[in-house]
Amino acid sequence: MHDVNANGASIPALGFGTWTLKGEEAAHLVTHALNSGYRHIDTAALYENEEAVGEGIASADIDRGDVFLTTKVWTTDLAEGDFQRSIEASLERLGVDQVDLALIHWPSKAVPLRETVLALNDVLERGLTRHIGVSNFPVRLLDEAVALSANPLVCNQCEYHPFLNQDAVIAACRKHGMAFVSYCPLARDSDLLTGEPVSSLAAKYGRTAGQIVLRWHVQQEGVVAIPRTRTPARVIENSQVFDFELTGDDMATISALGTRNMRICDYDFGPDEWD
Numbered sequence: 001m002h003d004v005n006a007n008g009a010s011i012p013a014l015g016f017g018t019w020t021l022k023g024e025e026a027a028h029l030v031t032h033a034l035n036s037g038y039r040h041i042d043t044a045a046l047y048e049n050e051e052a053v054g055e056g057i058a059s060a061d062i063d064r065g066d067v068f069l070t071t072k073v074w075t076t077d078l079a080e081g082d083f084q085r086s087i088e089a090s091l092e093r094l095g096v097d098q099v100d101l102a103l104i105h106w107p108s109k110a111v112p113l114r115e116t117v118l119a120l121n122d123v124l125e126r127g128l129t130r131h132i133g134v135s136n137f138p139v140r141l142l143d144e145a146v147a148l149s150a151n152p153l154v155c156n157q158c159e160y161h162p163f164l165n166q167d168a169v170i171a172a173c174r175k176h177g178m179a180f181v182s183y184c185p186l187a188r189d190s191d192l193l194t195g196e197p198v199s200s201l202a203a204k205y206g207r208t209a210g211q212i213v214l215r216w217h218v219q220q221e222g223v224v225a226i227p228r229t230r231t232p233a234r235v236i237e238n239s240q241v242f243d244f245e246l247t248g249d250d251m252a253t254i255s256a257l258g259t260r261n262m263r264i265c266d267y268d269f270g271p272d273e274w275d
């Protein structure tokens with residue numbers, strides 16, 4: 001597995017997503033992922049699983065220092081003071097002194113971006129996180145956040161899979177030296193993995209459909225993917241995408257599915273306009 005270098009951060013190109021995983025199951029899956037070679041775990045205050053994620057990390061056969069741990073601050077906590085308290089509470093639940101990456105989970109219309117970006121920089125400068133970044137930021141807001149931030153932002157975590165073209169946001173991340181982290185990388189419960197062309201490509205490469213799609217992500221410059229599964233065998237399956245390569249033509253064939261323009265995470269509280 002390679003790391004993506006982003007404004008001083010080294011982010012493992014594949015992470016384990018934990019949305020919907022809870023309690024003992026989440027803890028066991030996180031331990032299993034780390035013992036299977038993952039070095040990157042994605043959680044959020046919203047997921048109500050930080051205690052379990054922390055337990056899972058503590059139970060794994062690797063040092064905390066070898067795990068790249070991300071958490072996020074929910075939209076109700078973006079004001080000065082609330083933001084810092086949210087991160088402190090996350091650290092307490094996770095049982096760690098510091099996370100590796102703290103993200104603004106979604107941009108908000110209620111709190112000025114300047115205020116939240118200052119608070120984000122404050123948690124960095126106080127050592128509560130090693131790096132800072134954003135999530136669900138369209139290009140216009142990303143440019144604003146970068147301009148407002150005294151310290152570099154290292155990633156923008158956004159929905160991305162073959163059914164959604166994200167060329168504009170990825171180009172903006174590259175311009176700013178940031179990583180683009182793909183969430184819903186498998187397009188969650190859609191027909192992506194069972195339909196064409198992914199099924200035929202799986203047969204062609206002798207890989208599973210999930211591996212074809214995850215390979216498509218990590219083969220793109222500066223892109224990190226954080227698939228989620230509650231199936232222990234798929235935890236391993238999803239990590240085995242660094243020993244083969246898709247041809248340029250096959251990459252293009254998968255990318256062509258983006259014309260479907262399918263957005264899974266589109267909420268009223270989100271940005272008015274996506275790129």
Ligand SMILES: NC(=O)c1ccc[n+]([C@@H]2O[C@H](COP(=O)([O-])OP(=O)(O)OC[C@H]3O[C@@H](n4cnc5c(N)ncnc54)[C@H](OP(=O)(O)O)[C@@H]3O)[C@@H](O)[C@H]2O)c1
Nearest residue numbers: 017018019042183184185186187188210227228229230231
């Ligand atoms: N920043 C944000 O706003 C945001 C939003 C959404 C998600 N995220 C993050 O991104 C992570 C991933 O996104 P996601 O959980 O929405 O969707 P996803 O990873 O695209 O899809 C998860 C689904 O795919 C299935 N799956 C996993 N591996 C598979 C494989 N090899 N073959 C067939 N099916 C497979 C899982 O089923 P089983 O569990 O049954 O195996 C699960 O139903 C989340 O867990 C979370 O950490 C962030």
